[in-house]
Structure formats: C-alpha cells, structure tokens
Amino acid sequence: MPPQNSPRPLRSKHLLAGVAGIAAVLLLLASDVRAFDTVILDPGHGAHDRGAAIGYVYEKHLALDTARRVEQLLRKEGLKVIMSRSRDVFIPLQDRSALGNSKRGAIFVSIHYNYNRGGSGAGAETYYHFSNSYMLAAYIQAYLVQRSSMTNRGVKSANFHVIRATTKNPAVLVECGFVSNSSERARMMTGEFRKRIAEGIAQGIVAYRKAD
Numbered sequence: 001m002p003p004q005n006s007p008r009p010l011r012s013k014h015l016l017a018g019v020a021g022i023a024a025v026l027l028l029l030a031s032d033v034r035a036f037d038t039v040i041l042d043p044g045h046g047a048h049d050r051g052a053a054i055g056y057v058y059e060k061h062l063a064l065d066t067a068r069r070v071e072q073l074l075r076k077e078g079l080k081v082i083m084s085r086s087r088d089v090f091i092p093l094q095d096r097s098a099l100g101n102s103k104r105g106a107i108f109v110s111i112h113y114n115y116n117r118g119g120s121g122a123g124a125e126t127y128y129h130f131s132n133s134y135m136l137a138a139y140i141q142a143y144l145v146q147r148s149s150m151t152n153r154g155v156k157s158a159n160f161h162v163i164r165a166t167t168k169n170p171a172v173l174v175e176c177g178f179v180s181n182s183s184e185r186a187r188m189m190t191g192e193f194r195k196r197i198a199e200g201i202a203q204g205i206v207a208y209r210k211a212d
C-alpha cells in the first residue's frame, strides 16, 4: 500500500538502436543477472503495521499468504527462496532492503495489496526503481494480469524504499489488487484467487529467468 505514483511511459525495448548499440549490448551483458538462483520474497507490512485494512481484511495477511504460495511454487521450480518474514512480525524497511542486498545472484520481490480512498481503484501494478529491474517487473506484471484477469495498471517506476535501497539485485514491488475495492476484496478473500495471483508472480519470475 505505498502511495500512488504517476505512471511513466513504458521504456522502449529498443534501447540498443543507434550508435551506442554495441557498447549498450556489452553493458547489458555485463549487468545481466538472470542467472539468479535465489528469490528473496518480501511480504509487505506485519504485526502492528496492517497495511491496507477494510474490516477484518488486512493487507499484511494477504501479502504473507500470497508470498508463501509463491515460495512453494518457486521451490518446485528448483529455485532457492528467502522470506523476509514467514510470520506476522514487523520488519523495518531497512532490514528488508538489507536482506535484498545480502546475497549475490538473487532477485527481490516485495508483495503488497493496494488501497485508495473511495474504493474506485482496481487492478494490478508492478513497480521498479532502477532500470535493471524493469524487465523483471514487466514479466511479473504480464503473467500476474494474465493469470488473475485483473485490470492491467501497468509497470511503473517509484521511489519506494525497498526497491530504491535494494541496489545489488533487481528489485520490484507488486501490488496485487485493491483491498479498498469491494469486488476485488471479495475475490482476494478466496484462496483460489490468491493462488492465481501467486501462480502469476511465480510464472513471471520463471519466464524472466528463462528469457534471452
């Protein structure tokens, strides 16, 4: 439930055009970290920090349940998974980003559910901060939307702490629908829907890893 940011235009996939093409290719190869074998999952909020909350539906619970499902799916794919929390505990943001930086050959995925006043917001969106995290965000967003049939709010850049301070690995923050939206809230209260969300996130991670 970070605050809304204005969406930026999607970055062109054709960054390599032009005279700097060769240099750009080499730079991309040098910074390509898709050989990661570890996924650091970060369920948002916890304990007294409930995140978005309507009635008894708390973002902290939805995020943890979803992250646990993603964890199981990724382990089945042979990936290692580190969880920032596996219980209803409070983790300071600095500890989350420190965990994101603690291991080489990893990616960092923070999982949240969204909120807006009035309840009109709907759909899923995925945030990145550094450009080397854009493709990871794009893959997760695409598979998440496909699997959940939620409105596609797109890939957006933002300045949220966990994706700004996680500098050593690609880092994204996923917003899996709006707790404040009555119809989305009804869906996310079902295990079937959270299963679909988890499948979308996991499939996006696996597809990103396999992509050229």
Ligand SMILES: [Zn+2]
Pocket: 001, 002, 044, 045, 051, 052, 059, 112, 113
């Ligand atoms: Zn949140």
